[in-house]
Amino acid sequence: MSHATTGLKDHRPAPAPAARPSLSSRSLPRLAPLGFAAVSIALGVGVSLAAGWHSRTQWGLLSALIFLAVSYAVTTAVENQRQARDRLATSVVWVCFLVAVVPLVSLLWTTVSRGVERLDGYFLSHSMAGVLGWEASGGVYHALIGTLEQVGIATVLSAPIGLLTAVYLVEYGRGALARAVTFFVDVMTGIPSIVAGLFILSIMLIAGLEPSGLMGALALSILMIPVVVRSTEEMLKLVPNELREAALALGVPKWRVILKVVLPTAIGGITTGVMLAIARIAGETAPIILVVFGNQLINTNPFAGEQSSLPFYIYEQYKIGEVAAYDRAWAAALVLIAFVMILNLVARGIARWKAPKTSR
Structure with a gap:
């Protein structure tokens, strides 16, 4: 028996040679x-x-x-x-x-x-009151105040409207009305900024209103609302349905589920979208030219009187055509870029701070 077994072992085929390692192939x-x-x-x-x-x-x-x-x-x-x-x-x-x-x-x-050649404390703390175009003095303080007030008012008006519209589209929107809202939001996203300015200008002419920072904020709101709606809508869609279903299974009303579960979960992305919308309108010039008119003096009241802004200030200084005016325009452009960059950094910080905590 052992002899037969040994014979069988002797007639087994020899093992195949091992494959060459891939490291032997040529490579850069x-x-x-x-x-x-x-x-x-x-x-x-x-x-x-x-x-x-x-x-x-x-x-x-x-x-x-x-x-x-x-x-x-x-x-x-x-x-x-x-x-x-x-x-x-x-x-x-x-x-x-x-x-x-x-x-x-x-x-x-x-x-x-x-821009750094002209940017200093004097430039940030003085206006263009009494400064001629060819003079090297003057600053951007009045334009910076105008930008902060106009963008701030536009944000206060646009953020709640955009947020509530996105909540409706994601949580409640069904049928023809939701499709119509989505269509108009998509159309508003692509309209030129000058069209928003012309719309507000027509309202001003019909109602007999005077140019002011508020009119500019209304024009900027038209540009900001669709951006907020679209970004918030995408963030709300990323919230898992399991969270909604778990809260509804406990008998929690839907409005409370949205307020306590859905919005807190997506608050980081929503905040980022709002900040990006603010950055998008901060550099608009056409609506400000049409409905705010600009001003070389300091006007801290956005509800009365002409007012300047950083984009309008840049356009105004470039139009003068003097070397000193060009330097002021570059410095104002640097201030505007820094403003937008700070907004983006704030948005990233808030998004990271408000991000849902996950356990390992």
């Missing part, structure tokens, strides 16, 4: 894309100079095309065509990212470098 080093980028930039700049192109934009676009070609060709030769397609897709993503970021960085750098 991790820093290869940086090398491709360096070679592409050198070739792009060299070819551009040889062709007589002096635009840095042309240099960058040509270098990007050379980078894609070199990356695909070298990866195909060293690795394989499948890896080359993957690297080409990754390279396209990076090139598109740089194409989008470089203009933004260039804009920010130009604004900071030009």
Whole structure:
């Protein structure tokens, strides 16, 4: 019996040889894309100079095309065509990212470098009262006050309306009325700002109202409401239905479920959406030109009299055409960018603070 068993063991097929480890295949080093980028930039700049192109934009676009070609060709030769397609897709993503970021960085750098020369305490604490266009004095205090008041009033008017409209669409909206509201919100999201200004201007002419910061705030509210509605609606849709069902199963009324469960859960995203809507209207100029008219004096009453704002101040100084006016315009643009950046940082902080706590 043992002899037969031994014979059977001897006639078993030999085990197949172990597969070669994948590490033995050829592959490019991790820093290869940086090398491709360096070679592409050198070739792009060299070819551009040889062709007589002096635009840095042309240099960058040509270098990007050379980078894609070199990356695909070298990866195909060293690795394989499948890896080359993957690297080409990754390279396209990076090139598109740089194409989008470089203009933004260039804009920010130009604004900071030009605006910081004029930005100081005097500029932030004085108005343009009695200052001629060619004089180097004057400040932005009156425009900053106008922007804060107009944006603040627009937020007080728009945030509750937008929030309640979004709650209706998500929690109660059914049928033709909900579809009509959604349609008009989508239409209002894309209207030009000057149309909102013309609408308020027509009301002013019919009712015989005078220009004021309140009129500008009403025009800004028309632009802000659809943004708040759309962002709040998306945040409310992210709240799990299980939370609603659990609260309703305990016999809690629906309005209380919305107030105590749904809104607290989505409050971080809602706050972020409101802050982004504020940042969107803070730079509008056309409605302010039509219904506020601007003012070089300090007017802290938004309900009476003409009033300025930061976007209008920038437009006004650029229109003067003097060197000193250009410097004031760049400084005001820097103040406006800082205002929007602070709003975004506040929104992120509130969103993180109010985010639902999860246990591990």
